[in-house]
Amino acid sequence: MLQLENVHVSYGPIKAVRGVSLEVKGGEIVALLGPNGAGKTSLVSSVVGLAPTSAGKIRLDGADITGEPTERIVTRGITLTPEGRRVFADLTVGENLQLGAACRKDRDGVAEDLETYLELFPILRKRYAARARMLSGGEQQMLAIARSLMSRPKMLMLDEPSLGLAPRVVDQIFELLHGLRSKGLTMLLVEQNANEALDLADSAYVIASGSLVFGGKAADLKASGEVMEMYLGLEGH
Amino acid sequence: MSNLVQSAKGALLLGAIVALIAVAATLFAEPFYQRIVFIFMVNLIAVIGLQVFMGNAGITNYGHIAFMGIAAYTVAILVTPIAIKKTALANAPFGLAGMEFGIWTSVAIALLVTVVIAFLVGSMLVRQTGTPASIATLALLVIVHVVIMNWVDLTRGPRAIYGVPVKATLGWAAFCAIAAIFVARLFRDSRWGLQLRAASENIAAASAMGVRIKRLRLAAWVLSAALLGVAGVLFSLFVGTISPRSFYFDLTFLTLAMLVVGGVYSVSGAVIGSVVMTVGFEITRYLENGPSLAGIKLPEMFGLTGVFLGVTIVLCMILRPHGLVGGDEIDEIWRRRSQDRAAGGDVS
Numbered sequence: 001m002l003q004l005e006n007v008h009v010s011y012g013p014i015k016a017v018r019g020v021s022l023e024v025k026g027g028e029i030v031a032l033l034g035p036n037g038a039g040k041t042s043l044v045s046s047v048v049g050l051a052p053t054s055a056g057k058i059r060l061d062g063a064d065i066t067g068e069p070t071e072r073i074v075t076r077g078i079t080l081t082p083e084g085r086r087v088f089a090d091l092t093v094g095e096n097l098q099l100g101a102a103c104r105k106d107r108d109g110v111a112e113d114l115e116t117y118l119e120l121f122p123i124l125r126k127r128y129a130a131r132a133r134m135l136s137g138g139e140q141q142m143l144a145i146a147r148s149l150m151s152r153p154k155m156l157m158l159d160e161p162s163l164g165l166a167p168r169v170v171d172q173i174f175e176l177l178h179g180l181r182s183k184g185l186t187m188l189l190v191e192q193n194a195n196e197a198l199d200l201a202d203s204a205y206v207i208a209s210g211s212l213v214f215g216g217k218a219a220d221l222k223a224s225g226e227v228m229e230m231y232l233g234l235e236g237h
Numbered sequence: 238m239s240n241l242v243q244s245a246k247g248a249l250l251l252g253a254i255v256a257l258i259a260v261a262a263t264l265f266a267e268p269f270y271q272r273i274v275f276i277f278m279v280n281l282i283a284v285i286g287l288q289v290f291m292g293n294a295g296i297t298n299y300g301h302i303a304f305m306g307i308a309a310y311t312v313a314i315l316v317t318p319i320a321i322k323k324t325a326l327a328n329a330p331f332g333l334a335g336m337e338f339g340i341w342t343s344v345a346i347a348l349l350v351t352v353v354i355a356f357l358v359g360s361m362l363v364r365q366t367g368t369p370a371s372i373a374t375l376a377l378l379v380i381v382h383v384v385i386m387n388w389v390d391l392t393r394g395p396r397a398i399y400g401v402p403v404k405a406t407l408g409w410a411a412f413c414a415i416a417a418i419f420v421a422r423l424f425r426d427s428r429w430g431l432q433l434r435a436a437s438e439n440i441a442a443a444s445a446m447g448v449r450i451k452r453l454r455l456a457a458w459v460l461s462a463a464l465l466g467v468a469g470v471l472f473s474l475f476v477g478t479i480s481p482r483s484f485y486f487d488l489t490f491l492t493l494a495m496l497v498v499g500g501v502y503s504v505s506g507a508v509i510g511s512v513v514m515t516v517g518f519e520i521t522r523y524l525e526n527g528p529s530l531a532g533i534k535l536p537e538m539f540g541l542t543g544v545f546l547g548v549t550i551v552l553c554m555i556l557r558p559h560g561l562v563g564g565d566e567i568d569e570i571w572r573r574r575s576q577d578r579a580a581g582g583d584v585s
Contacts, residue, residue, distance in 0.1 A: 001463070020507055021335070033313050048445065050444055050445060071447035073447070075307075080445045082441055082442055082445045086445070088443075089438065090438055090564060091438070093433075095431055098431065099448070100446060102428075102432055102443075102446045102447055116422070120433060144442075151446070
């Protein structure tokens with residue numbers, strides 16, 4: 001579904017990503033792991049046109065989307081849930097969800113999806129007219145994910161959905177992602193929480209200092225003690 | 238769509254306040270006070286126009302009055318009778334000295350010129366965010382002022398243009414103010430307005446949603462300029478004499494103060510701020526001239542209005558930084574508060 005070929009991301013003289021190639025197949029969950037500052041956020045931002053791709057190709061279903069404006073890419077069916085629960089705090093839960101569908105023109109479809117996700121997230125229905133700032137951290141992350149889903153993506157990229165959440169809430173989020181996988185949603189999951197992410201993912205990539213250091217099956221990564229220890233600070237199994 | 242019905246209801250409430258003021262002034266007020274009410278209506282339209290851009294795009298605007306000036310001058314130059322132009326604007330370029338347009342044609346051309354200039358300036362301006370954008374708007378105000386001051390053949394420069402037919406009535410001003418309230422409120426609550434407000438709160442998240450921020454900013458900028466154009470046209474056609482000083486820092490800061498005191502983020506704030514500041518301003522102006530109150534002769538206090546303006550803004554910034562109304566429209570406040578309470582106090 002999504003193919004990255006030798007992608008470079010630079011902010012002026014600073015090279016954040018130096019030639020990463022990876023592939024996400026339809027229906028798969030792919031984990032993108034790596035330490036702080038490895039370039040994970042830059043990489044997923046470049047996919048949706050929010051960070052400048054200085055070299056390389058990004059393909060969605062074979063079509064070259066490198067350098068396209070964000071609204072075009074979102075319309076093509078790929079959405080990023082940005083890092084740090086970026087909900088619109090002063091707007092209501094309902095307005096946040098409406099904004100997820102900013103690129104869609106099919107009003108009936110939007111209304112239908114809204115109903116679907118209010119069904120899936122009962123807490124959002126309960127607090128539909130409340131301002132997003134009134135929600136707890138976990139609820140805000142649910143809202144951020146539901147908002148991304150409102151664009152009706154074929155593929156969802158989640159940037160650190162578990163960041164700063166209590167362990168119990170992290171479990172809820174991962175449970176939710178399990179549920180979305182069973183509905184056939186393709187996902188690219190950026191995480192620091194490597195163990196949870198690898199339990200969920202089919203395949204995994206590890207980047208460090210802007211370059212790929214591992215790419216393969218999630219199970220193989222778990223088995224590879226060296227990579228786990230060196231880059232993720234975890235004991236291999 | 239139910240939320241547009243809701244916002245039309247909110248606009249109706251604000252419009253009723255304006256209509257009430259206009260009717261009361263027409264029935265009971267002396268001509269002197271009717272004049273104040275007319276100027277209030279003009280300022281109100283200007284403040285609403287300012288709110289459309291500042292409140293939704295989240296960029297402080299110091300250049301709005303430039304558009305009021307452009308529209309006021311354009312309509313004045315077009316509509317003034319040839320007989321007066323022979324003495325006032327004998328050297329007007331483009332053969333304008335020998336032309337005289339009907340009232341509606343003049344108004345239409347003035348608004349069109351304003352909107353076209355706003356579009357051109359806006360196309361450049363919307364690439365900036367925050368303070369750089371605000372400084373660009375300030376530059377716009379100065380540039381327009383300098384052009385008016387120096388294009389003497391067309392504008393009479395620093396001297397006033399006189400003899401503009403007095404065609405605007407209080408009724409028209411009130412009608413335009415009410416229409417402006419509806420336009421501003423519907424824009425704020427529309428899909429576009431919502432996306433723009435979201436972008437001003439969190440540009441990264443809005444970009445990820447695919448919101449076309451620059452395009453929406455431009456739309457708000459042009460709509461804002463059009464409303465200021467209406468205010469300028471009404472001013473020109475009511476006062477009958479315009480000079481560059483009418484459209485410079487004094488009016489810029491008066492209208493900004495009205496909006497900031499009322500609340501930038503809502504049309505209700507624009508309306509309530511305009512009412513409160515106008516009343517306060519007229520009272521201080523009365524005191525400024527040293528009237529006798531309860532047998533005591535007060536001294537003349539020139540500059541009291543300026544002090545009032547400054548003190549009000551400072552107090553407002555300290556006590557109510559979001560303005561008297563706050564972030565929500567008045568019809569939303571009760572609804573939102575009860576919903577927030579239902580959501581519980583687990584604020585994170």
